[in-house]
Each structure stands twice: as structure tokens, then as C-alpha cells.
Amino acid sequence: MAVLDRSLASSSPGEAVRLPVASRLHDWVVTADHKKLGLMYIASGLVFFLVAGVMASMMRIQLAFPQNDFLGPNTFNRLMTMHGTTMVFFVGMPMFFGFANYLVPLQIGARDLAFPRLNAFGFWMFLFGGLLLYFSAIGSEGLYGAGSTPDVGWFAYAPLTSRTFSRGNATDYWILGILLSSVGSTATAINLVTTVATMRCPGMTLRRMPLFVWILWVDAILVLFVLSPLTAAQVMLLFDRFLGAHFFDTQAGGSAVLWQHFFWFFGHPEVYVLILPAFAIASEVIPVFSRKPLFGYPIMVAATICIGMISMSVWVHHMFVVGLEPGANTFFAASTMAIAVPTGIKIFNWLGTMWGGRIRFRVPMLWCTAFLVEFVLAGLTGVILATVPIDWQLSDSYFVVAHFHFVLIGGLLFNIFAAIYYWFPKATGRMLDEGLGRKHFFWFVLGFNLTFLPMHVPGLLGMPRRIYTYMPGRGWDAWNLVVTAGVAVQAVGILFFLWNVISSLRGGEPAGDDPWDAWTLEWATTSPPPEYNFEEIPTVRSRRPLWDLKHPEDPDWRWE
């Protein structure tokens, strides 16, 4: 337990010798350190997030008024496709891999992932996949004129992607950019699965593993199962486009519905791939700030595994309007509603954790508390959409857009913000500013609700998604204007966030090793941790090794 001895002095930030910029840059490029790769994942995810956020804002300006002329149809369709593709593959995924990379080895008391070089490979495949996608803006039409980013929507339904309807190479960039990054994601997922299986420190049985690690482990396994169907479908689409195959070519006997099965067999579990890290973060932050252990740990593990498994049997709920048999629709309504149960159990357990605690509402906890409310609403609109006949009305309408933004912003992004505020001190040695953090929280949550609560309504009034313009007088005008106004409010929040990160990196309050009085192993080492993480590999006897250390009179292991 020597390494847990907190008398080991932490190095204060800025103490290390400053190398020249070129050397430091070189260091980041050649690194195989899980912490540096994790930070690079998160940083590139944030950059892609800002780019895709600007795209969303441009679309919202176009839709603020009926028959607006800010964007033409082609530009709008490209922005819409790039926004969705970027947010899913180049923001959500790197956030998962970033936090998993940085924290899993630290939380299980390991020195790195199982395959550090494979880890670096995974990151660079992801990054260059993203850059290739964006290169389409100048490269896709070759010599013949202006480039075109993909414009077939992020789920790229056949046969719109066939050569007949999608000329040029934009769709090929969409395929190849995602294909490359999927190779990286698969590599990193293998790495994570192996690491958790084999590299836990002495004493850390599966029953003592932090729930954060458990959830990300299930998530990595899920990635392995679901990315391959997407990759296979994309290769088939490439065959269609270049080799004259007819998998999805409806003019030659191919099937448009086949693509949807492939895509959503990936696409729906992908939603859980994205949201599980949010659950992992909430399961870490809520106990620490409530000053209580997580309520119902074994049930939470079981619920996570249930979600992982059921998530692979719900994909047809994206296809209720395709015209499948009533029996198929009924089955997938049942499976989709079933997944609400383990998700609900998680919500209840987080509430059970807060109940009877002494809750400290620091910024990470603010985000997690807001998440609980927003995510319940997201889940309920999800059950509404699982009700097949209602989905016949609301599928592909703005109600769906509002629903999944509640999932991915109110669910995922809120928790990513929580995680950034929570672990920033560990990664940099400096605290993020509390006051700016509260401003960020206030403006962003306000803007989010102003944008996405009203967005449900035009969907209920018959407004389909993915339209670049609409006729006046349908009852949609005022709602769309409010939605667009909300985006501006969110942007204010984001500016506070960026300012906070930049100013705190330079002059934030020094954090110390364990600023939150937390319980998992990453807080036992210095902030930032040394390259080898722990001087001596720790030994644990319970789920909360640092609680045991701080409370020798009442250690957790006595209750196990």
C-alpha cells in the first residue's frame, strides 16, 4: 500500500523542465502513453465538437424563418450530413475512448493499456479518418471544380448512396473516413477489453472494480460486436459503387431495406456505445459528491450488462415505417420498451445514492444532477417513440431530433462536461474555475432547454427532419425561431467553457492529488500522474480503496 501513502509529495504544476515546442510536439506525436493518447482523443473530440456545433448553428439560422435564403439545399444537406457524422463518430466515440484511455488504467491500478502501440495506432486511425472525411470538402470532385462533403445524411440510406443518385466521390469519402476510424475504434476496443480482463491490480476482483470501469468494459465489448456490421455494409456499398455489385442497388434487384438492417444493427447499439460512458461518469461523480457509496452496485453492473445485450435486439425501432410485418414491429416494440427497465433502474440507483447523502453541489455534480432530469425526459420520449403507432407519426420528424438531442446532449454531453470538471485537476494539476464553471452550466443548460424542449412541438405538428426550408403558416414558424434563439444561448455557455479551460490551464488553482476527497485509485497518484502512473502497483481490498485509507475505523472491506 506504499503508493497510497499520501505523504508522497505531489509535484506542483509547471515545475518540470520546459522543453522546446518542437520536442514537446514530437513527444505527443510519438507517444504510446495512455494518458497522452486519452487527452489527445478528448482534445480532438472537442475540436470536432466545435466544428459540428458551428454547422448546427448555421442550419438553425437557415431554419429560423420559413423560406429563408441563408443556405441553399445542397449546402444544408452537406452540413446536416457532416454534423451528424461528426458528432457520432468523431465526437462521441473519441470522448468514450479518451476517458477510457485516461482513466481505466489508473482506476484499475495499471501502468498502461495492454497494448500501448496498438493504442497509438487506434488514435491516429481515428484522427486521420476524421480528417479524410473533412478533406472531401476540397478533394471529392477531383479536378472538376468545387469539392463536396457528403450529403446523403449520416445514415446514408440506400439507394440514395448508389452511383446513380450520388455522383462524384462525396459518398466514398463518407465510407472511407468512417471505415478508417472504425478500424481504430476496433483496435482500441480490443485493447480496453484485454486491459480490464488482464491488468487489474492485486485484490481488484470483478466485484471490486469501479463501476466506471465495468461500464466502459461492457461498452468496449459492445463496440466489438456492432462496428463490424457497419464496416461490412460499407465495404458492400463500396463494391456496389466501384465493382458493380448490387447489394443495395434497387434497380438491379438489390435491397434498400438490407442497408437499413445493417446500419441500424450498428446504429442503435451505437447510441448505447455513446451513452454508456455518460452512465459511467455519473456513477463516479454522484457518489463522490453525495459522500456515499454507489447504491446497489451489483444491480448497476447487471443493468449495464442487460443494456449491452438488449441494445443489440432493438434496431428495427428505427425502421417501424419501412413497412415490415406487424409481428416484427410488435417484437421490436417489446424489446425497445424492455430496455427502458434497466435504464430506469440506473436512474433510481443514482437517486438512491443521493438520498440521505451530504451533497456538495460543485460543478461536476451540477451537471450530473441536471443530467438526471434531462435524461428521464429523453428516456420517456424514447418509450413514446417505441410505441410503434406513435412512431408512425413521429419517426423522421423533429420530435425524433429533439428526443435524440436530449439523449446525446442532456445525457452524454452534460456528463462529459461533468467529467471534464471532475478530472481536469487530475490531468493538469489545476482546478477549473468554479465561478466560470457555474456560468457555463447556467447558460448552457438554459440554452439547451430553450433549444430542444420547444423542438418537440414542430415534430408533433408534422414537421419532418432534414428539410432545408419550409412553408410559412404551418404552425412551425414561432417554434423554430425559439429553437434558433436557444442555440445562441448555448453558444454563450460554450464560450464560458472555453474561456475557463484556457485560463485555468495557465493560472488555475493548484489541485493537489485528491481535490474532491474521492475514493478510486486515480486520486492516489500525483496530479498529473507520472508516466508510470504508480510508483508501486497498489493492492486493494474493497471498491473504495481510498475510503479505506481515509477511514481506517470503518473500511469498506469490513462489509464485503
Added chain:
Amino acid sequence: MNPGSPVHAIPDMFSPVSAPAEAIRQLWWLLGGISGAILLIVGGVVWWCATRFRALPGEDREPPQVYGSNQIEFAWTIVPVLIVFVLFLATARTIYDVQAMAPPADALEVTLVGHQWWWEIRYPGLGVVTANELHVPASVPGAKRPTFLTLESADVIHSFWVPQLAGKTDVVPARRNRTWVEPTETGTFLGQCAEFCGTQHANMLLRVVVDSPGDFAAWVEAQKRPAVADPLVAAGRAVFESTSCVNCHTVAGTGAKGTFGPDLTHLMSRTTIASGAADNVHAQLRAWIVDPHAIKPGALMPAMKLPDDQVDAVTAYLSTLR
């Protein structure tokens, strides 16, 4: 066009006038009610926790460490399971009510073909072909008559959605989907393509005109007649028939037999052009012929670059096609 029929401007799923849409609205109230109650309860618990269990300043004693409770876990597992089970039963019943409905013998059969970016409408039993404005009879007491639609696509996936009449059904190439409506009120109901289908997805609008049974019969008779041949616009007709208009458009009774674009035989019986992107008035029609892309950028109809006098003549000719 029946002047007595109001246009329902807001395609609102809460104002259904047809059986499938009405079934969905009923289900909505069940789901909305239960969801609202759950949201209030959970939100209330969060609020309670946040106020009741907030740490007071200076209070740094740790609270009692509680690890869980199997009884409580069991309770909050079983309650959601029961709720979900009830919702599932209601869902399954409505699915079968709508999807398993067999067409009665006197049902009107219509084939709707999605094109980039307009709707071709065929009445196989009646020999009528039109575009973008679907006429169906109201199903009134004494003359109940649902309309069954066969959905086909000429190119990519589209989706048929008129919220006040029925939920949407995709229009998938190489596949024949079926859906049905049974409107009980006359009027014009708005809908539009609901599956992204390319550049002009946004302007692939659809109107459904529900006529009284008598009006519908009269409309069918009018549509079955060949195009009027007005000698006053012979010049425009000559231009129309001698340019490539005829490659894509049909005007029954003339040499124009194209099928890539909408049938124009009774163009003036429709209230809109360009699949609802513009009103069917002289100025808009002329502007459309001059340059469709000014109204609907990316539309597949090319600008024909006709001299002004020919544009005037063609517009005059088309304006006679009642």
C-alpha cells in the same frame, strides 16, 4: 377543386380526421399521461434530494454509508416492468388494428409513386393519372369507403406522411408498401415526404383533397377526359409538342407521352405546381417554365431557354389544361 373545402394549414397529429390517425392519438394520451407522471415523480425526487440532502456550509461529517437494499431494488424493478407491459399490450393492439386491416371490397385503390421530388398518383381502377394532389372520397355514414394506397418508388426512398390522415409509411424502391386512410371530413390536408431523398426533399410536398362522394365522382369524370384542345392557344401547343417537354410530360390526347415528370393533362385542376413549392398561378407557372431552379434549386426539370414569346405561348397553352 371544390371551393367549399377548407385547407387545414397545420398538419397536426392531434386533429385526426381518419381512422389510423385517430387510433394513434388515443395511444398518445396514454403514453403522454404515464410519461408525464413519471417525469413529475422523478423530477420531484431529484428536487427533494437536491434541497433536503444538500451539504450545509461547514458540514464535513460523512453521512451514513448505505450500500444498497435488495427489497428496494426489487420494487423499482418490478414497477417499471409492469408499466412497460401495459404499454406494450396497448401498442400491440393498435399495431394490429392498423396494419392488419384488410381492404373491404369497395375500397378505393390508389397507387402513389414517389419520384425525386414529386408524387405520381394513379387510380388503376378508374384510369386516372395525376400528380402531387391526391383526391380521395370522404367516408361518410351510408357510404363508408376507405382508400388503400400502394406505395412505390421510381428512384430512392421517400415516405408518405399526412399526419391528420395516417402515420407515415416509407415508399421504398423495389418494394410495394401498403397503407390506408379513411377520412371522415372533407377538406385539404397537408403532408410531405418524410424520408430524406436528396436535394429537394424539403419541397416534396403532398396535398390530400378529401371530397364528398359526389364531388369525388365528378372529379374522376373530369380527370378521365382527354386534354382540352383550345384553338386560341395552338401556337403554345405547337411549341410544347415540338420541344423536349414531351419527353418527360404527358398530355392525354396529344403526342406528349413522357413519364419522367408529372402528367399535365389536367394541370389547371391542381392548386400548386412543383410538388407544392409554388401556387398554380400564371406568374408562378411562367417563372417555373423560364427557370425551375429559381423556385426549386436542384429540381430535375431543366430550364428550357425558350425565347420570351414562346414561354408566353406555352404558359398560355398550359393554362387551358383544365
